[in-house]
Amino acid sequence: MTKKFLASLLFVAxxxxxxxxxxxxxxxxxxxxxxxSGVSTQGIGNDQNGAQTGVSGxxxxxxxxxxxxxxxxxxxxxxxxxxxxxxxxxxxxxNHARFLQANKQRKANLEGHTDERGGRExxxxxxxxxxxxVRQALSLxxxxxxxxxxxxxxxxxxxxxxxxxADLAKNRRVEIRY
Amino acid sequence: xKLVFLRIGLLSCLLKLLVLSALAVPAWAQxxxxxTGVGMTQLPVVIAPFxxxxxxxxxxxxxxxxxxxxxxxxxxxxxxxxxxxxxxRPDWSPWRxxxxxxxxxxxxxxxxxxxxDVRARLWDVVKGQExxxxxxxxxxxxxxxxxxxxxxxxxxxxxGTPGAFASRISYVTKAGDRYSLWIADSDGENSKSALTxxxxxxxxxxxxxxxxxAYVSFxxxxxxxxxxxxxxxxxxxxxxxxxxxxxxxxxxDGKSLAATLSRDGGSQLFRIDLNGGEPRRLSSSGGINTEPxxxxxxSALFFVSxxxxxxxxxxxxxxxxxxxxxxxxxxxxxxxxxxxxGRWLAYVSRIGGAFRxxxxxxxxxxxxxxxxxxxxxxxxxxxxxxxxxxxxxxQGRESLMTTxxxxxxxxxxxxxxxxIREPHWGPVRK
Numbered sequence: 001m002t003k004k005f006l007a008s009l010l011f012v013a014x015x016x017x018x019x020x021x022x023x024x025x026x027x028x029x030x031x032x033x034x035x036x037s038g039v040s041t042q043g044i045g046n047d048q049n050g051a052q053t054g055v056s057g058x059x060x061x062x063x064x065x066x067x068x069x070x071x072x073x074x075x076x077x078x079x080x081x082x083x084x085x086x087x088x089x090x091x092x093x094x095n096h097a098r099f100l101q102a103n104k105q106r107k108a109n110l111e112g113h114t115d116e117r118g119g120r121e122x123x124x125x126x127x128x129x130x131x132x133x134v135r136q137a138l139s140l141x142x143x144x145x146x147x148x149x150x151x152x153x154x155x156x157x158x159x160x161x162x163x164x165x166a167d168l169a170k171n172r173r174v175e176i177r178y
Numbered sequence: 179x180k181l182v183f184l185r186i187g188l189l190s191c192l193l194k195l196l197v198l199s200a201l202a203v204p205a206w207a208q209x210x211x212x213x214t215g216v217g218m219t220q221l222p223v224v225i226a227p228f229x230x231x232x233x234x235x236x237x238x239x240x241x242x243x244x245x246x247x248x249x250x251x252x253x254x255x256x257x258x259x260x261x262x263x264x265x266x267r268p269d270w271s272p273w274r275x276x277x278x279x280x281x282x283x284x285x286x287x288x289x290x291x292x293x294x295d296v297r298a299r300l301w302d303v304v305k306g307q308e309x310x311x312x313x314x315x316x317x318x319x320x321x322x323x324x325x326x327x328x329x330x331x332x333x334x335x336x337x338g339t340p341g342a343f344a345s346r347i348s349y350v351t352k353a354g355d356r357y358s359l360w361i362a363d364s365d366g367e368n369s370k371s372a373l374t375x376x377x378x379x380x381x382x383x384x385x386x387x388x389x390x391x392a393y394v395s396f397x398x399x400x401x402x403x404x405x406x407x408x409x410x411x412x413x414x415x416x417x418x419x420x421x422x423x424x425x426x427x428x429x430x431d432g433k434s435l436a437a438t439l440s441r442d443g444g445s446q447l448f449r450i451d452l453n454g455g456e457p458r459r460l461s462s463s464g465g466i467n468t469e470p471x472x473x474x475x476x477s478a479l480f481f482v483s484x485x486x487x488x489x490x491x492x493x494x495x496x497x498x499x500x501x502x503x504x505x506x507x508x509x510x511x512x513x514x515x516x517x518x519x520g521r522w523l524a525y526v527s528r529i530g531g532a533f534r535x536x537x538x539x540x541x542x543x544x545x546x547x548x549x550x551x552x553x554x555x556x557x558x559x560x561x562x563x564x565x566x567x568x569x570x571x572x573q574g575r576e577s578l579m580t581t582x583x584x585x586x587x588x589x590x591x592x593x594x595x596x597x598i599r600e601p602h603w604g605p606v607r608k
Binding site: 128129149152 | 361370371372373374375378380381394396399400401406408409411413420421422424425438440443444445465466468469482489510512513526528531533555556599600
């Protein structure tokens with residue numbers, strides 16, 4: 001598992017170093033199976049004084065990511081309190097639809113995000129609605145449902161840190177990840 | 179606003195650092211309790227320094243006093259330099275002059291096997307009579323737990339209700355791009371990391387036994403629900419279905435979780451048997467159904483739904499069935515928490531643009547706002563239903579606060595280095 005993961009990382013690194021003319025059609029880039037290979041457990045259930053703290057620490061390592069269509073935006077933005085895919089996002093979604101139809105073995109994660117306002121779990125559900133809007137748009141363009149997974153990060157991963165409306169607008173988005 | 183600073187949990191061997199602490203926030207004092215506001219009826223008590231605590235790893239009296247003050251029901255009076263223990267015959271006149279109503283004194287003694295013998299006596303100062311005795315034998319690492327048990331004993335003796343200081347809270351910190359899940363004493367001290375990850379962790383939830391946590395981790399690039407055994411660190415994904423998996427809540431028997439899954443599209447509530455088997459769907463409306471919270475008797479499930487056009491709190495039978503709306507005022511009511519005694523519903527309501535902690539008396543439906551902050555999140559009740567812990571932004575930083583149910587006494591559990599969020603109050607430790 002670790003070897004495969006390292007190999008795929010190396011492959012991605014090589015690709016990144018290449019000229020942009022690399023054909024991606026038959027590239028078997030690892031996607032979400034590149035998981036938390038580094039999960040480790042350490043027993044600190046008892047502290048140095050012999051007390052039963054009842055807590056053992058666990059460390060999780062970073063996971064990888066794959067490559068989708070080249071030269072195409074992978075983010076779709078949304079209005080406040082809205083789940084409607086804007087007209088301007090149409091070309092982006094059509095590009096990804098073409099890529100996925102040409103590469104039936106590839107899978108895309110549609111990651112919904114919200115701005116910072118409100119509760120974490122409710123925002124997770126709102127981001128899910130956005131991700132599912134994009135999934136529906138891709139499905140309508142003929143992409144197989146088995147190639148798509150709509151998930152949500154809620155407000156956990158803002159790209160802009162500020163609280164001005166311009167920042168909030170950047171955070172209301174769906175990222176298309178491979 | 180009156181601010182009383184209590185520095186607690188100081189190690190006697192680090193006394194020298196006290197000088198430094200005036201200059202810089204010491205890294206080892208992880209939390210600082212700030213009590214803001216003064217309640218109407220606070221019982222004046224004296225907790226005398228414990229005999230032998232100068233040589234012990236923990237300052238028991240200050241831990242006990244901070245617990246009692248955070249409850250909002252006590253006012254700690256300075257004990258001065260009196261030398262008292264549980265065998266003393268106190269001179270009442272100085273305490274009566276201070277208007278003290280209760281006095282606690284005791285001792286901590288290291289035993290031959292390395293453990294500590296903790297003893298205390300509680301006196302009624304007004305009557306000049308002893309009221310109750312406390313005795314505990316613990317390892318050095320459990321001295322703080324013993325102090326919290328002592329606070330529970332005093333609380334019970336003087337208020338007639340069980341205390342809940344000998345409990346733990348969990349919470350999440352974000353420092354740079356590291357997320358950590360912590361387990362700490364109910365005062366926020368003595369924290370131990372249960373999990374660190376480069377991806378977000380949210381919604382930690384204690385099992386009824388206090389031995390496991392369920393939570394949502396994004397380490398697989400999507401929200402997945404895990405159950406984590408605290409003693410061993412063993413963890414397993416209990417909901418990793420296609421789509422998002424989130425908002426775990428334990429059933430009262432600890433055998434199943436209610437959680438939100440998007441595998442059928444939308445966000446729907448499911449019951450997940452921890453011994454395996456297919457999740458059973460509980461909610462049937464379209465749109466969003468999330469944040470399940472069981473009533474203490476296990477018969478009902480409170481949850482958030484946007485079925486009426488805006489997020490509101492609803493209640494339905496725990497096995498699924500028709501839902502009735504619980505919140506009616508405002509257009510955004512989320513994050514329900516039911517008190518263990520079943521009387522209260524805490525939740526977050528958006529008022530104007532501010533997200534504020536509210537409390538509903540479930541019998542009458544009467545609602546009170548408990549805060550004047552603007553980004554409150556995720557309330558949960560102490561096991562004795564007398565305090566709430568919640569997350570908020572305080573002086574520009576993500577912080578944890580406790581509040582009494584009348585909103586009058588708030589204490590901040592202020593950590594060092596990074597934002598603190600997602601608190602959940604666990605059961606009292608045996």
